[in-house]
Amino acid sequence: YFYFRTISSIQGPEVNINGRRFIMLGSNNYLGLTEDQRVKEAAIKAIKKYGTGCAGSRLLNGTIDLHEDLEAQIAEFFKKEASIVFATGMQTNLGCIQALVTQDCVAILDKFDHASIIDGCRLASGCFKRYPHNDMQSLERLLQCEPEKPKLIIVDGVFSMEGDLTNLPGIVDLSKQYGVRIMLDDAHGIGVMGKNGRGTAEHFGLEEETDIIMGTFSKSLATIGGFIAAKREVIEYVKHVGRALLFSASLAPPLAAAASMAFKIIKTEPERRKKLWDNAHFWAEGLKTLGFDTGYSTTPIVPVIIGNTDKTFEMCRYLEENGVFVSPVVPPAVPPGRALLRTSVMATHTQKQLERALEAFAQAGRKAGII
Template sequence: MDLFEKTRTFTRAKEAIEMGVYPYFQPLSDSEGTMAIFKGHEVVMIGSNNYLGLTTHPKVRQAAIDAIEKFGTSCTGSRFLNGTLEFHLELDRRLAKFVGKEAALVFSTGYQTNVGTISALVQKGDFVIIDKDDHASIVDGCMLSRGEMRRFNHNDPDSLDKALSRIPEDAGKLVVVDGVYSMGGDIAPLPTLVEICKRYGARIMVDDAHSLGVLADGRGTAAHFGLTDEVDLIMGTFSKSFASIGGFIAGSEQAIHYIQHNARSLLFSASLPAPQAAAVLAALDVIESEPEHVQRLWDNAEYMRAGLHRLGYDTGPSQTPVIPLMIRDEYRTVLAWHALVEEGVYTNPVVPPGVPANSSLLRTSYMATHTKDQLDIALRGLEVVGHNLDLIPQTTSLETA
């Protein structure tokens, strides 16, 4: 068979494009964070991971500009060779202190952080055990490792216990979970998971991509539960609350030293450019010195959660500023996304394989910088579309609910 035969039979996306409802790879012509211009329409952005709104913070912007003027736009080398700047070392130190670990290591993307860390640590004869809802980068890190992967049911400690009980006692074991799950907005039951890992001699790594800047004054899931010393590895990304691009892994000095010399995605990739590193350092300064941003994020999230519940939306298991609208039908999910754009509201439609079958949803997420007027525009749009597409009870409204 011709290798390219699969490219000729892949027609699903083209069919959606022809129908005028294809929602992916769509360009925004302008965006200042809470508002964007999409196909000539001004829309309230409730689909971004810019939780603290720091991409537009003057200190963050100026730090990136200053770094460009001093260092240019790229490091043109890996951290292993000529690509390490003082910016990177300072960021390593600051992030380790921020999350309460001995050491940290900055990668060029969050995806590379998970792939590099897991594939470096998990070798032949080892096991990596992951939540079924873990991010794709975690799954790919497992597949690139030489160890064996096992999965347990989402946020189910009993399922993890059963999975670990079937692994040889003397085998190396790494359990990896998301702190906050990017689609459901739910929090991992870390206290119970840590207890189970200790019982079986397993190490635990928490992906805090959607937790940093959100939980525990921005310090993440382990800090939220008071378990910073009990979690072995904390991973974070910069493309959410830290207003940049990149990622890091934090843990003991010994573990980070090993990862630094064995993570192929670090050794064979160009390092994070200075403007992006400077932006992260400035964002970290803001998070530490201006805690009101985190509080505003939660105020806005709870305002929207209450409004969505009054309208009758099913928001799934969400406990955080990531609030899914459960629709459970692929076609209606895409139709709802399109209709909301027409009402001036931008969300993210998520269908299988991004979520399990019959779990299609509109992913909404909120920022500290959203104004109440913007959130009210979003709620009114969600009310209109919800009624028109029978996503919510016809009897509910923001005024009477």
């Protein structure tokens, strides 16, 4: 069984599981900041000053100056007027989408969007429609329906299972043509994509055209939590209508402090991002050279597409025997016949670790009859 495995160490390039050491290729710790001493010290300092929690919701007694400082930092980083932070990324999408997709509104989603987006739409009073993955013609047909209704396109920046990018230029062109807004869930793009790590919108040069940027702290930002950044009027509205914010305890002080420090490091240490991309290119090219199908990934998330579910678990077992941790992803999380091993690299992986993992993949692939 390859789920709910118990790790007893820091989530670094290598982890301890049941007394064994594994090369970790299943983590979202892209920049390696969960083990950064500055991030840990910021969290410890916050605990000493504020305690371990805020004991209330943001609306009532749960807002502290750390939250507001972090929100100002986020707004400045993403060049937006304001931002609001939530306790988790899941709550961010639930609260924001529930607030914005009102009864007369239509949300339009990519079929590969994250489950939190779909669940947010289910909570909203408006309706939602989905188009085939990155299919701009199908998106346009949906935009043409019910022209009297306001619409919000909600899309992942980096798709979390296969590591490919949304067609943001195409979406922006259609949004201008049909007068609709864009919400970009860039959980896996922040800290990774763009010259300054501002994500997918920066990568494409479309930051101004992206109305709402949503992100999480649980990937490059080394902790847990979420946020949206947008125009001030949007943020004020969500603050007072988003139920997942109003009726939940606020982000704990050490988490807010850790995220703030991680943002500072992302801004001042671009070499981390360069090392991440060096590792991503080395890893992807190594897998392709061995003969594996890595799909359309252009990010540090590199899928190894197996197709058959049983073969996917067989590969995972062989890799586990050889000390490599990967995540098997099978239907319904992916379409039928698209079962895969989700791999992802970190800035802190060494080339030697990646070479060892490639050797394990080569052996496992041959045993399973994949290559």
